[in-house]
Amino acid sequence: MAALPSERQTSSEGASRGSGEVEDVYxxxxxxxxxxxxxxVVHLDSKTVMYPAGAFLVAHNTETHEQTLTALHSRDVPTAMAMSSRRQYLALCLAGAAQDPSGDYIRTEGELPAVAVYDLKCDPxxxxxxxxxxxxASHEFVSAAFSADEKVVAVxxxxxxxxxxxxxxxxxxxLSILRLGDTPGLLSVSSVAFHxxxxxxLAVVGRKALRFLRLHDKLLKAYGYQAGLQHMCCTAVWADHYTLLVGTEEGTILLMEEGELKTTIVIDDTHAASGLVLPPCIVIDDTQAASGIVLPPCIVIDDTQAASGLRQG
Known part of the structure; x- marks a missing residue:
């Protein structure tokens, strides 16, 4: 088989070399x-989703089921993805190590985790x-997020x-670096979310980690809520410009307003039976929820579920 292309190939594309020659296989x-x-999984538009599969980034049309493929390097090990708010850029985090057959990372000297930024407006x-x-020091980036102006990516x-x-x-x-691992009592950090x-x-969350950060003179400084070590957090998403929703391992959602905890939403057995699935992922997007492309485990907060009356603690 011919080597895989380094640039995008559409599902209908093939390259005939003429009579008597072997046709390349794509x-x-x-x-x-x-x-x-x-x-x-990210939504490029209302009918196209993009996700990593095998050695490719796949753009899948949910109506026609056609695919557009972008080949990755053979050593690339994706660990996280994020798309900018205006769908201009995609950030693909790559581990700074290869994986052996068991899935363990094998890091050699000089290898660092990286972020590949793709321009989604280019064709291809x-x-x-x-x-x-x-x-x-880590071999991977576990989460990524773009600033609202699409000029900065946080990993x-x-x-x-x-x-x-x-x-x-x-x-x-x-632009700035903050070593969160030096925080006493912190177990892990798993998610970053730009305002x-x-x-x-920004906000960062994890196991015994929940912190709001403000960038000033290229330095990141904590502000607001001071009891982050009390929570085993999984993920966080901004619902609007002053509300952050944080999913926890206990199956609760912490509702933070302007950097402070306002209430805790409890997902009890009744709500679980109705079809809600517990963290660590929260999706707040009517378009994504309606498309049916929501990967478990996650919580989908849409208008219907909100109307059903989640119990607040």
Whole structure:
């Protein structure tokens, strides 16, 4: 089989070499979904979803079932994805190590986790930036998020240091770094969420971690809620410009307003029986909920479920 192309191939594309020559073979459809990739499905538009499968990024049309494939490097191990609010960019976090057959990471000296930034408005889509930071001890980024103006991408590193890195996309430079692993009592950090309007405000959550951060003079400083070590958090999403919803391992949703805890939404057995699935993923998007492309385990907060009356504690 010919080597896989480095650029996008449509499902109908093939390259005939003429009479007597062997025709190149290109994949037409790719089935499945790569495991262990956080936020692995994004909506390019109302009828197209993108996700990593095998050695490709797959753009799948849910109406025609046609696929557009973007080949990844053979050593790429995706760990997280994020799309900017205006659907201009896609961030694909890549582990700084290969995987052996058992799934364990094999890191060699000099390898660092990276962020591949794709321009989704190009046809075909293309990688425009490869972002790395030498101050990260972890072999992977576990979560990513774009600022509202699409100029900065935040990536959350994994164990052992749980370093949060902010990159300026256009300049491919590090804007700010915060090593969260030095926090006493913190167990892990699993998710980062940029404020939907204020480009200088973020939230990070994890196991015994819930922190609001504000960027000032290239430094990230904590503000607001001070009891983050009390919670085993899974994920967080901004519902609007002043409300953050945080999913926990206990099956509750913490409703944070302007950096402070206002109430706790309890998902009890009644609501579980009605079809709600517990964290660690919260989807607040009527378009995504209606499309049916919501990967478990997750909570979908749409108008119907809100009207049913979630019990608040």
């Amino acid at each position: 994949p037409k459809h790719v089935f499945g979904l790569r495991k262990d990739v956080r936020d692995a 889509i293309r990688k425009v930036r490869a972002l790395v930071c030498g101050d990260v 959350q590193g994994g164990q052992p240091d749980y370093t949060l890195v902010l990159f300026v996309i256009e300049k491919s430079k590090v 939907p309007e204020d480009v200088g405000v």
